Amino acid sequence: MPDLSPTRQQIVDAADALFYSQGFTHTSFAHVAQAVGISRGNFYHHFKSKDEILDAVIAQRLAGTEALLAAWSAAGEAPAGRLRCFVHMLLANQAPIMAHGCPVGSLCAELGKLDHPALGAARDVFALFRDWLANEFARAGLGDEAPGLAMHLLARSQGVAVLAQAFRNPAFIAAEVLLLESWLAEVLAPAARRPSRRAAA
Amino acid sequence: MPDLSPTRQQIVDAADALFYSQGFTHTSFAHVAQAVGISRGNFYHHFKSKDEILDAVIAQRLAGTEALLAAWSAAGEAPAGRLRCFVHMLLANQAPIMAHGCPVGSLCAELGKLDHPALGAARDVFALFRDWLANEFARAGLGDEAPGLAMHLLARSQGVAVLAQAFRNPAFIAAEVLLLESWLAEVLAPAARRPSRRAAA
DNA sequence: GTCTATACGGAGATAGAC
DNA sequence: GTCTATCTCCGTATAGAC
Numbered sequence: 001m002p003d004l005s006p007t008r009q010q011i012v013d014a015a016d017a018l019f020y021s022q023g024f025t026h027t028s029f030a031h032v033a034q035a036v037g038i039s040r041g042n043f044y045h046h047f048k049s050k051d052e053i054l055d056a057v058i059a060q061r062l063a064g065t066e067a068l069l070a071a072w073s074a075a076g077e078a079p080a081g082r083l084r085c086f087v088h089m090l091l092a093n094q095a096p097i098m099a100h101g102c103p104v105g106s107l108c109a110e111l112g113k114l115d116h117p118a119l120g121a122a123r124d125v126f127a128l129f130r131d132w133l134a135n136e137f138a139r140a141g142l143g144d145e146a147p148g149l150a151m152h153l154l155a156r157s158q159g160v161a162v163l164a165q166a167f168r169n170p171a172f173i174a175a176e177v178l179l180l181e182s183w184l185a186e187v188l189a190p191a192a193r194r195p196s197r198r199a200a201a
Numbered sequence: 202m203p204d205l206s207p208t209r210q211q212i213v214d215a216a217d218a219l220f221y222s223q224g225f226t227h228t229s230f231a232h233v234a235q236a237v238g239i240s241r242g243n244f245y246h247h248f249k250s251k252d253e254i255l256d257a258v259i260a261q262r263l264a265g266t267e268a269l270l271a272a273w274s275a276a277g278e279a280p281a282g283r284l285r286c287f288v289h290m291l292l293a294n295q296a297p298i299m300a301h302g303c304p305v306g307s308l309c310a311e312l313g314k315l316d317h318p319a320l321g322a323a324r325d326v327f328a329l330f331r332d333w334l335a336n337e338f339a340r341a342g343l344g345d346e347a348p349g350l351a352m353h354l355l356a357r358s359q360g361v362a363v364l365a366q367a368f369r370n371p372a373f374i375a376a377e378v379l380l381l382e383s384w385l386a387e388v389l390a391p392a393a394r395r396p397s398r399r400a401a402a
Numbered sequence: 403g404t405c406t407a408t409a410c411g412g413a414g415a416t417a418g419a420c
Numbered sequence: 421g422t423c424t425a426t427c428t429c430c431g432t433a434t435a436g437a438c
Contacts (some may be wrong), residue, residue, distance in 0.1 A: 159360025
C-alpha cells in the first residue's frame with residue numbers, strides 16, 4: 001500500500017497529526033504542506049479542498065479505530081480483559097492526551113461548533129467505540145444495560161481527557177483509571193453481589 | 202453597572218456567546234461587530250486586539266461562575282443539596298450543551314490546542330468549580346478524599362457534555378444525571394455503609 | 403500522462419491612521 | 421466612524437520534471 005500514493009498518504013498523516021495538535025480550523029494548507037515538505041500548490045493534485053483532506057483523515061481514523069478494536073478483541077476472550085484494554089488507552093496515550101485531549105472528542109467538539117458536514121463521520125468514530133463496548137458488556141451478560149454502560153464508560157473516558165488536558169496532571173489520569181477499573185470489576189461481578197442498584201436502572 | 206460602558210458590555214456579551222457557539226478561532230471581529238450592531242473600527246475604542254476581548258470574556262465568566270457558586274451556597278446549608286445544584290446544571294443547560302458542549306471545557310480545549318496564553322485564565326474557571334466542590338465534600342466529612350472527589354465529579358460532568366454534544370441525545374444526559382445523583386448519595390452516605398472501597402483509595 | 407513547483411489574484415481578518 | 425495597510429489563506433493558472 002505504500003507505493004499506491006506515498007505523497008497522498010503523507011499528506012493525510014500530517015493533516016491527521018496537525019488537526020489533532022492544532023485543531024482543524026487553525027490548520028492551513030501551508031502548515032500541512034510544510035510538514036510534508038512539498039509546495040502548497042502541489043496539494044491540489046491530491047485534494048481539491050480542505051474538507052476533502054478532512055474526509056480522508058476521518059476515514060483513516062475510522063479504519064485505524066476498527067483495527068484497534070480488532071486487536072483488543074484478539075487480545076483476550078473474556079469481556080473483562082477486553083474492556084480493560086479500553087480503559088488502559090488513557091494510560092498508553094497519557095502524554096498526547098495531556099497535550100491535546102482526545103482526538104475523537106476534540107474533533108467532534110470543533111466540527112460541532114462549525115456546523116461542519118463531516119461531524120457525522122467524526123461521530124462515527126465514537127460510535128465504533130460505543131458499539132464495541134456495548135457488545136462486550138452484552139457478552140458479559142449485561143444485555144439490557146449494555147448500551148447505557150457503553151455510553152457511560154465512553155463519557156467517563158472523555159471527561160478524564162478533558163480535565164487531563166486542562167490541568168495537565170498525570171496523577172489525575174492514574175487515579176481515574178483506578179476508579180474505572182474498580183467500576184468495571186463491580187459491574188462485571190456476578191449479579192448476586194449487587195442486587196439493589198442495578199435493578200433500579 | 203449598565204451605564205458605565207454599555208457598548209463595551211455589549212461587545213463582551215456578544216463575544217462570549219459567539220466564542221461559545223462558534224469557537225474562538227472561527228469568530229472574527231466582523232462577527233462580533235455585526236452582532237452588536239457597530240462598525241469594526243469602533244472596536245479599537247474598547248479593545249485593541251482579539252486577545253483583549255478574550256481576556257474580558259474570561260474575566261466575565263470567572264465573575265459569573267463565582268456568582269453562580271455563591272448562589273448555590275446560598276441555596277442550602279447541607280453539602281448534599283449544594284452538590285446536587287452542580288449536577289443539575291447539566292439538566293438546566295441541556296439545550297446549549299447538546300448544541301455547543303460545555304463553555305468551560307470547550308474553551309480550554311481550544312486554547313490548549315492554540316497554545317494560547319489565556320489558557321491559564323480559562324482553566325481558572327475550572328479551578329473555581331473544583332475548589333468549590335472540594336470544599337463541599339470536605340464539609341461533608343470527606344476531607345482527605347475531597348480533592349479527588351471534586352476532580353472526579355468535574356470529569357464526569359465534562360464527559361457527559363462531550364458525548365451529549367456529539368450524539369445530541371437528551372435521554373443520555375438524563376440517565377447520567379441519575380447515575381451522578383446515586384453516586385453522590387453513595388459517597389455522602391455515612392462511612393459505616395461503605396467500608397471496603399473507600400479505604401483502598 | 404502523472405507529479406511537482408512557482409506565480410498570481412480574490413477574499414477576509416487584524417491592526418491602525420485619520 | 422471611515423478608510424487604508426498588511427497579512428494569511430484559499431484557489432487557480434501556468435509551467436517544468438519524471
